[in-house]
Amino acid sequence: MKIQNLSDKQLLQDTKKLAGDEREISLQVLKHLREIERRRLFSDLGYGSLFDYAVNELGYSEPSANRRIQASRLLNEIPAIEKKIVEGSLTLTNLAMAGNLFKNERINNPELKLEILKKIEDQSSRECSKTLLGFQSAPLIPKETQKQTTVTITTMKFNFTNETVTLLDEIKNLVAHSRLSNDELFKRIFKNTLEDLKTKKYKLNAKFTTAPASPCETRYVSAIVKKEVYLRDKGRCTKCQSTYKIEYDHIKPFAIGGDSSAKNLRLLCFSCNQRRLK
């Protein structure tokens, strides 16, 4: 019968059955691989390792071969996980990750192994990798880097805490419908933040609400004057055009009678302002 002609109910039933069969077959593959390894049959065929055999003779991709071999060794060592594999609560990916951890951390105690495997049951691969990190000794935190990769692209590496990743995930979920690339997403976030910071710092949303104090009487620059000066000087240092650490500067210092009107104010960057004060 053609798949297109199956009833909805039959289609769902068949798929569930097939997925079960698939896991059963995977399990058989693992057992066979283990037995081939035990008999070292791969060397009869001229392969240096079970991995070479799985890639070149069986046609698995390197990561798939690695997952299966790791899982077959664990299954041999801890037969109790067989049921979990068939049920699908322990996936090959998670088993392979656990296998790597056991190898790298020299975890040999079968009870500890079983305890760790219990923790990763029914976990997504991302959750699993997080769980396993808890058993890793002094994890290396990669260096943060920034490198111009092509004429128009810079590749940056950052280390984020879980809290930041959660925030990023939440933003990604909210805009998921627009399928933004990481570059487009960050551009949007950066533009919004920049706008927000500028608005707050230079009072770009200032409106006349109450009458401002006379600019002659106070050193304090009113919001509306800040906005006027910022827009007039286009948000840049009036001496060097830099946008780094911009400050409002009294052209004629307040101490010697300069007022706080837009006419007597200008934008200066931190360096130009420091130089001026010398």
Ligand SMILES: [Zn+2]
């Ligand atoms: Zn400057």
